[in-house]
Amino acid sequence: MYREWDLPSPLVRCAWSATVEVNGTWLQPATEFWGLGFSSTADGPTAELLGPAAAPQEMCLRAGDTSWGVEFAAHVFFRGVSKDAATQVMPLPVHESTFELAGFALTLPAPTELSTLVDDLRRRGLLTAEEQVAAALDGRVDRTVSTRTLRRRVHSTVGLNRQQVAVIVRARQAFALLSEGVPVAEVVVRAGYSDQAHLTRSLRTLAGRTPREILLTDR
Template sequence: MSLELAGGVEQRLSDSAYVERVYRAGSVAGPVAARMRSVANSNWELVVWCDRGETHVSVRGPETGPTVLELGPGAGETLGIIFSHGAFLAPMPVPALVDTVVSSPHTTARSFVLQGEEWEIPGYDNAEVFVDRLVRAGLLVRDPLVTDVLRGDGTALVTPRSVQRRVVAATGLTQGAIRQIERARQAVLLVQQGMPLIEVAQSAGYHDQPHLARSLTRFTGRTASELRRGDGDEMLSLLYKTDVEVRP
């Protein structure tokens, strides 16, 4: 596993086939932004956070557009488990979670309720233990075909219609929507690294710079110049390179 520290967020890869990444924020010293801009995201995640001494747990579905969250002065540490494409909660279909947040009906500092059962709140270092328990309980399942398809691997034994149906069932999004979102997220990373926009467009698989500009506005709510310049009062949600094949 690798550890990274960026933008006040500590994150790591996971060796679980069900987990894309684990992150935590609020435990790293540094200036606190007034708000967070959540960039469109094709994965769903489980989020645990503290606000004014109270613990909250939510399942956050894929997001097809940007949202802005005001960060109050009482906000504490946040933990997130980002699940891999193809992994989903069997009793909670992902298509119904798109652009939606479902909160646990009851939480304490140590436990929360999910699907009528009480679970111990996971930590940054033992998130995979929690995930394994979900798998053993039959709540968390995985369609490996979806992971392979989005990585660009062949699916000669499955019809295109069947592939599309399984991708939507497991992710809540079409292959096209996932690739568009992931392309935009990768473009943001390149823009922030200072790469010339014409090279960003070529590297991320856009037709031209206007195509790139429209995508950034749609999925981040910011222009390339605004993303490059940054905003001291606003932080972007977690961005990272994925294995999704984004080129057409």
């Protein structure tokens, strides 16, 4: 069971929680977002830095495990954390009731305490919003910086380039439309793909599933 909810911060895309009901695997789609994830498992608590990734990643799930976390806007970055080598899951050291991030010991939050965690990260100066990157990802042109500088700034902030992000955003839109039962031909037009083959290649690369598989399983 999975759910998302909003947090009162412009730095945050969403908060989320998930409970695993049966053992299995889950193919996590590609994403441009970074976040923090926490779990309660039979082996004890865990903390992870999550995202981004330009391809889907397989995750092993165990019945009874509970996870929760916060996903930040794509233009938000952690000071002291390198995003040059994009990988989707990076375990963080956990010591009883705290976890370590960028040299700080932070309290492991309950799902209801994620807003407090975000406030703590911001207060310590670990979260920074790069507005020029936000503008670039939205397609707004900033004439005050060179193309090369902006390209470097996007990659250092997000961990992916603008083209990769645009491809992921389009695939996410298509995935959502298909999950709502929108016909494939209509999704091709609404999501801006050249044809159905283009849509299929994109979704297989970024979500590990074809349009037909999404229509059959996500409605």
